Amino acid sequence: MSTHSIHVTINGTPYDERVDARLMLVHFLRDQLRLTGTHIGCDTTHCGACTVVVDGEPVKSCTVLAVQADGSDITTVEGLEHDGKLHPLQEGFWNEHGLQCGYCTPGMMMAAYGLLARNAAPSELEIRQAISGNLCRCTGYVNIVKSIRYAAAQPR
Amino acid sequence: MLVRTTPDVGGIGHSIKRKEDPRFLRGHGRYVDDIQLPGMLYLDIVRSPFAHARITKIDTERAMKVPGVLAVITGETLAKYNLHWMPTLMSDTQMVLPTEKVMYQAQEVAGVIATSRYAAADGVDAVEVEYDPLPVVVDPFKALEPDAPVLRTDKKDKHDNHIFHWEAGDRQATDTAFKSADVTVAQDIYLPRIHVASIETCGCVADFDRITGKLTVYMTTQAPHAIRTVVALVAGHVGLSEEKIRIVSPDIGGGFGGKVPVYPGYVIAIAASVVIGKPVKWIEDRTENLQADSFARDYHIKAELAARKDGTLTALRIKTVADHGYTDAAANPSKFPAGLFSICTGSYDIPHAFAEVDGAYTNKPPGGIAYRCSFRVTEAVHAIERTVDVMAQKLGMDPADLRFKNFIHPDSFPYKSALGWEYDSGNYPAALRKAMLKIEYADLRREQIEKRKRGELMGIGISSFTEIVGAGPSKQFDILGIKMFDSCEIRVHPTGKATARLGTKSQGQGHETTYAQIIAEELGIPAMHIEIEEGDTDTAPYGLGTYASRSTPTAGAAAAVAARKIREKAKKIAAHLLEVSEDDLVWEPGKFSVIGAPQKSKSIQEIALAAYTNHPPGMEAGLEAVNYYDPPNLTFPFGSYIAVVDIDRGTGAVKIRRFVAVDDCGTIINPMIVEGQVHGGLTMGMAPALFEEIQYDESGNIQGGSFMDYLLPTAMETPKWETDHTVTPSPHHPFGAKGVGESATVGAPPAIVNAVVDALSHLGVTHIDIPITPEKVWKILKEKGVAD
Numbered sequence: 001m002s003t004h005s006i007h008v009t010i011n012g013t014p015y016d017e018r019v020d021a022r023l024m025l026v027h028f029l030r031d032q033l034r035l036t037g038t039h040i041g042c043d044t045t046h047c048g049a050c051t052v053v054v055d056g057e058p059v060k061s062c063t064v065l066a067v068q069a070d071g072s073d074i075t076t077v078e079g080l081e082h083d084g085k086l087h088p089l090q091e092g093f094w095n096e097h098g099l100q101c102g103y104c105t106p107g108m109m110m111a112a113y114g115l116l117a118r119n120a121a122p123s124e125l126e127i128r129q130a131i132s133g134n135l136c137r138c139t140g141y142v143n144i145v146k147s148i149r150y151a152a153a154q155p156r
Numbered sequence: 157m158l159v160r161t162t163p164d165v166g167g168i169g170h171s172i173k174r175k176e177d178p179r180f181l182r183g184h185g186r187y188v189d190d191i192q193l194p195g196m197l198y199l200d201i202v203r204s205p206f207a208h209a210r211i212t213k214i215d216t217e218r219a220m221k222v223p224g225v226l227a228v229i230t231g232e233t234l235a236k237y238n239l240h241w242m243p244t245l246m247s248d249t250q251m252v253l254p255t256e257k258v259m260y261q262a263q264e265v266a267g268v269i270a271t272s273r274y275a276a277a278d279g280v281d282a283v284e285v286e287y288d289p290l291p292v293v294v295d296p297f298k299a300l301e302p303d304a305p306v307l308r309t310d311k312k313d314k315h316d317n318h319i320f321h322w323e324a325g326d327r328q329a330t331d332t333a334f335k336s337a338d339v340t341v342a343q344d345i346y347l348p349r350i351h352v353a354s355i356e357t358c359g360c361v362a363d364f365d366r367i368t369g370k371l372t373v374y375m376t377t378q379a380p381h382a383i384r385t386v387v388a389l390v391a392g393h394v395g396l397s398e399e400k401i402r403i404v405s406p407d408i409g410g411g412f413g414g415k416v417p418v419y420p421g422y423v424i425a426i427a428a429s430v431v432i433g434k435p436v437k438w439i440e441d442r443t444e445n446l447q448a449d450s451f452a453r454d455y456h457i458k459a460e461l462a463a464r465k466d467g468t469l470t471a472l473r474i475k476t477v478a479d480h481g482y483t484d485a486a487a488n489p490s491k492f493p494a495g496l497f498s499i500c501t502g503s504y505d506i507p508h509a510f511a512e513v514d515g516a517y518t519n520k521p522p523g524g525i526a527y528r529c530s531f532r533v534t535e536a537v538h539a540i541e542r543t544v545d546v547m548a549q550k551l552g553m554d555p556a557d558l559r560f561k562n563f564i565h566p567d568s569f570p571y572k573s574a575l576g577w578e579y580d581s582g583n584y585p586a587a588l589r590k591a592m593l594k595i596e597y598a599d600l601r602r603e604q605i606e607k608r609k610r611g612e613l614m615g616i617g618i619s620s621f622t623e624i625v626g627a628g629p630s631k632q633f634d635i636l637g638i639k640m641f642d643s644c645e646i647r648v649h650p651t652g653k654a655t656a657r658l659g660t661k662s663q664g665q666g667h668e669t670t671y672a673q674i675i676a677e678e679l680g681i682p683a684m685h686i687e688i689e690e691g692d693t694d695t696a697p698y699g700l701g702t703y704a705s706r707s708t709p710t711a712g713a714a715a716a717v718a719a720r721k722i723r724e725k726a727k728k729i730a731a732h733l734l735e736v737s738e739d740d741l742v743w744e745p746g747k748f749s750v751i752g753a754p755q756k757s758k759s760i761q762e763i764a765l766a767a768y769t770n771h772p773p774g775m776e777a778g779l780e781a782v783n784y785y786d787p788p789n790l791t792f793p794f795g796s797y798i799a800v801v802d803i804d805r806g807t808g809a810v811k812i813r814r815f816v817a818v819d820d821c822g823t824i825i826n827p828m829i830v831e832g833q834v835h836g837g838l839t840m841g842m843a844p845a846l847f848e849e850i851q852y853d854e855s856g857n858i859q860g861g862s863f864m865d866y867l868l869p870t871a872m873e874t875p876k877w878e879t880d881h882t883v884t885p886s887p888h889h890p891f892g893a894k895g896v897g898e899s900a901t902v903g904a905p906p907a908i909v910n911a912v913v914d915a916l917s918h919l920g921v922t923h924i925d926i927p928i929t930p931e932k933v934w935k936i937l938k939e940k941g942v943a944d
Contacts, residue, residue, distance in 0.1 A: 020274070036189075039187070040189065041357070041409075042442035043443075044443075044862055044863060047863060077182070078183045080182075086181065090181040093181055097173075097831075097832045099180055100410075100836060101354075101355070101410045102176075102181075102664065103356045103409025105181065132870045134871075136355070137868065138832075138836045139832060141870075142835050142876055143835065
């Protein structure tokens with residue numbers, strides 16, 4: 001098995017790491033860097049629990065190789081909070097009861113993070129479309145939509 | 157509803173934000189796959205491509221040469237320790253790993269232990285297994301035919317595939333009522349196999365310490381204490397003793413019943429850790445989860461209803477064949493092989509009823525677990541709510557009118573049903589009236605008439621369900637002999653803060669918040685100062701776990717009773733501090749005051765300090781209590797749901813335009829959390845109604861073992877749920893609560909089906925089996941000549 005050197009910036013911190021050629025980005029984040037906030041729900045790009053933001057775009061990290069992320073800037077759920085203050089999305093999910101078991105929540109918030117970066121004032125339909133690749137089994141989505149609307153309404 | 161505490165205290169009735177959320181929001185939840193122990197090894201599993209086959213050879217030579225692979229465990233390995241079979245919760249037996257034959261596709265055949273997950277997967281690919289295929293039985297009716305191949309050849313005395321016959325009610329009186337009825341209807345209803353598909357799959361980290369002899373297992377389980385006892389019973393003969401077993405259920409990414417059973421993967425990981433002496437992690441992937449974990453439903457129901465001409469229901473008769481797969485691994489109270497299916501008389505005062513269920517073995521994975529429901533209540537509710545609509549259609553009555561005519565009268569509680577349950581409380585007409593007002597039922601019926609004239613297809617469907625949850629009273633309920641009580645231990649610390657431990661385990665229901673609110677209500681200690689711990693068998697008192705909507709009815713009750721015990725002691729301390737008699741004191745949330753002299757009082761915090769610093773002579777120090785709560789009866793949450801659907805004549809697609817849910821779960825602890833539970837339940841009710849089904853072909857091949865084929869609702873299909881409630885407290889629960897986690901999953905499917913059938917009823921359609929896919933509807937439209 002060949003190994004490769006990669007350089008990535010994750011939540012503002014640069015990393016130079018050796019990785020196996022076949023290592024998935026999600027396992028690199030979780031097992032190698034111990035950033036376990038990004039979850040695995042299906043391995044097949046359907047559920048979105050592993051969503052992280054790579055160079056501004058939400059990406060399902062279970063089907064991206066770590067070597068493909070070489071040179072990129074990655075934001076994970078651990079990077080949402082700044083200086084001990086929750087991100088408006090985190091506040092929104094807390095205030096609007098947008099999470100129950102919490103397993104899909106990091107991926108859901110990262111999908112929403114990508115949405116709000118390109119569309120500061122999304123409609124309900126645009127929010128639903130943006131999270132349609134992220135499955136939640138607990139909430140029924142109504143409060144997730146409210147949570148994202150809450151975040152969109154916060155001054156930035 | 158009366159709210160007795162201030163928002164700062166946050167007792168019952170306050171929508172306080174969830175205490176557990178900050179760690180989840182920051183990505184610092186601790187789920188089982190987040191646990192990484194030094195020296196940890198990984199287990200991956202070889203699975204059978206055949207549904208029924210003799211294993212002729214397992215060649216591990218090539219696998220053992222894969223870099224990183226340390227061991228391959230087979231049934232023969234486990235047989236040396238007599239661990240290749242294990243008991244199920246229904247006292248049947250289940251293979252851990254086979255020594256002779258496999259019984260369903262994706263069954264575990266061997267375990268590969270390696271130094272990384274990738275190496276373990278490589279090892280699985282390199283294990284070579286030779287099979288000799290055997291005749292496959294996937295249809296339970298065929299399985300019960302006299303010439304069917306006998307599947308459980310491991311059971312020497314077993315000569316057929318019949319697992320159990322169960323019945324309730326008076327067969328003769330019911331048959332007589334049917335003979336003399338003015339009107340009868342009969343409806344075949346199939347409730348297909350479905351899978352809970354929690355977003356987190358199942359897994360564990362088994363960690364055996366050779367020096368201390370202690371086994372710690374971090375695992376995705378809804379019932380850690382029961383698992384500890386099962387492990388002790390299964391592995392006692394190899395030296396695992398219950399005090400040396402610690403089961404830790406960490407944060408759980410959704411359970412819904414799928415994390416109650418003991419799966420072979422857990423046992424293989426435990427066995428490997430014990431033999432190797434290192435921690436072993438097993439995490440199933442989604443395909444394994446969908447193909448091999450226990451399934452729900454698979455009930456073939458024939459429901460018959462008898463009535464007088466005026467619509468008065470006189471009798472209900474139900475005959476069901478239940479497909480349990482190759483073993484009866486249902487998670488059920490032992491005395492009820494068909495669970496609580498006998499709640500099938502529902503919300504109606506039906507004088508005569510008889511229900512029977514026959515269980516069958518087939519070449520499928522174990523079935524009979526719940527899908528967010530209390531032991532077959534969904535099946536029962538679907539049967540009655542669907543058949544009531546069939547009767548309304550036959551009588552030409554509005555389905556709402558037929559329901560109002562037959563509801564158990566609000567003054568008739570406690571009500572003894574024809575199948576033997578004593579319903580504790582209910583007010584069914586109030587819930588249906590409220591739902592009809594909210595959705596403007598009469599206007600919708602007028603709109604429907606107009607639309608039909610224009611050829612548009614619109615339907616309105618009602619479901620007025622009654623659940624039976626909170627198992628359960630020890631006189632009726634046990635699992636492997638263990639009574640189904642639950643527990644709470646509360647310790648109030650010197651500074652007036654508290655820690656409580658309970659025998660249940662949250663999987664997203666918000667226990668860390670709601671239990672704190674219950675104790676805050678009883679003691680006046682702010683909920684934010686009450687730490688809730690669950691899921692660690694080394695610290696929590698024994699309990700049966702969280703499923704079947706039992707946490708609030710049992711452990712929640714235990715929390716209140718334990719808090720009241722603490723209050724009794726606190727009163728003695730307050731009397732001592734204030735130098736008055738206990739009879740002179742009055743309690744209000746957070747303090748005892750002297751009657752007639754309210755300025756003389758002691759807060760719970762002052763009392764807590766005194767319990768450790770200045771307690772009365774002769775009294776033990778400390779302020780703590782434990783309660784094991786044995787509920788006197790079950791609880792009976794209910795509700796009325798109304799769905800409005802529009803059907804696309806071009807595609808057959810069903811769109812839920814509106815859905816109003818009025819729930820009654822008795823006293824509401826946290827309205828925000830209750831609404832969230834209803835939202836989630838409604839979505840998991842819609843899912844099998846419209847999308848989800850696990851099918852098999854004749855060879856037992858699963859049709860669709862990924863999220864590509866097994867369709868969970870996304871944000872695009874899920875409507876904006878409209879919720880409301882009525883409050884009819886349970887008369888026997890300490891604070892009147894009933895449980896709510898599963899009401900909506902139980903109540904929603906028939907409302908949706910009834911709405912779709914209603915939209916097509918003028919074409920002569922009387923029933924459609926779930927899931928109601930566009931293809932199914934389109935075929936009906938085509939057949940009736942109304943497809944665009």
